[in-house]
Amino acid sequence: MKTIKTLFTLLLIIPFLSCKNDTPSNGKLNVVTTTSMITDLVKNIGGNHINLKGLMGSGVDPHLYKASEGDVTKLVNADIIFYNGLHLEGKLVEVFEKMGSQTKTPIALGEELDKNTLIGSDYFASNYDPHVWFNIDYFMQFAEKVTQVLIEKDPENEDHYTSNHTSYINKLVALQTKLEGIIETLPKEKRVLVTAHDAFNYFGKAYGFEVVGLQGLSTATEAGVQDVQKLSTFIIEKNIKAIFVESSVPKRTIEALKAAVKSKGHDVSIGGTLYSDALGNAGTIEGTYIGMFEYNVNTIVNALK
Structure with a gap:
C-alpha cells in the first residue's frame, strides 16, 4: 500500500x-x-x-x-x-x-x-x-x-x-x-528526561541528560503495554519527579504512563509540553528555533528540580 x-x-x-x-x-x-x-x-x-x-x-x-x-x-x-x-x-x-x-x-x-x-x-x-x-x-x-x-x-x-x-x-x-547556565541549576542526578518518543537524544548527549522515550525514534511505532510497564518501573526506581508530553505526539501515551506509575503506588507529574518535531505557533516565541529551545530547557529544568 x-x-x-x-x-x-x-x-x-x-x-x-x-x-x-x-x-x-x-x-x-x-x-x-x-x-x-x-x-x-x-x-x-x-x-x-x-x-x-x-x-x-x-x-x-x-x-x-x-x-x-x-x-x-x-x-x-x-x-x-x-x-x-x-x-x-x-x-x-x-x-x-x-x-x-x-x-x-x-x-x-x-x-x-x-x-x-x-x-x-x-x-x-x-x-x-x-x-x-x-x-x-x-x-x-x-x-x-x-x-x-x-x-x-x-x-x-x-x-x-x-x-x-x-x-x-x-x-x-x-x-x-544561556542554556548551559540554566541547565547548571539542575543537579546532575536529576537530569533524567522521559518523553513520548526518542526525539531528545542529541539534547541529552550535549547537556548530560539520560533520555528515555516511550516510543522509538519514529512516531510511526506504537508503544505497547510492556513498554509502559517497563518504563513505569524505571521512573519509580529513579524517583523521577516529572515526565513530558510532546506537541507533535498524542498525549495519551504519557497519560497511560502516568497512570501505570500511580497503579504501583507512586506518583509522577506531567511536567509540561515540549516541542520536539515541530516549533510552536507562528508569531510566538516558541514559533522560532531559538525560542523553542529556550522554552524546552526552562520547562525541563523547572519540572525536574
Missing part, C-alpha cells in the same frame, strides 16, 4: 515538472522547506530576498507527513528544497529524489553531517537518529549549508546572505551559553 501511495504522489508531480516557470517570482528564489525548524532557519538566512514556503506548520509530525496537492504545487515551483533527511520525512523522500533528477535542487541538510558523529539505532531504518536539530552545533552546520546554496543560486545577494548568516550564528552561540 505504501508503494502504491508513493507512486501515486510521483505520478501527480510528473505532469507539472515541464510546466514549471524557471524565473523566480519577483526576481527572487522560490525556496520550499519541510519542518518548521528548517523554515525558521532559512527565513533567518534568506530574509526578504527569497520567496519562502514551509510545508509543515506547528504541531505537525514529519514522520507521518504526506504531501497534499497544495504541497505538490509548491514543490514544482521551487528552485531549492531544503529538508532534514536521515529519513525524518520518510513519506516525502522519494518525491524529493524524483524532483532532484529533474534539475531541481533538493538539499537534505542532515546528510551533510559527519555520520561518524551521529547517534545510531538498530531499530530505525536509516540507522541514524534524525532529530539532529537538538544539537546546536549541527544546526549551525545547517545554517552554513543553507547560506552556501543560496549564494550559489543567487550570487548577486551574497553580502545579504553572508551578513544574515553571521548574525544568526552569533544568536545561536549566545543561546548555547
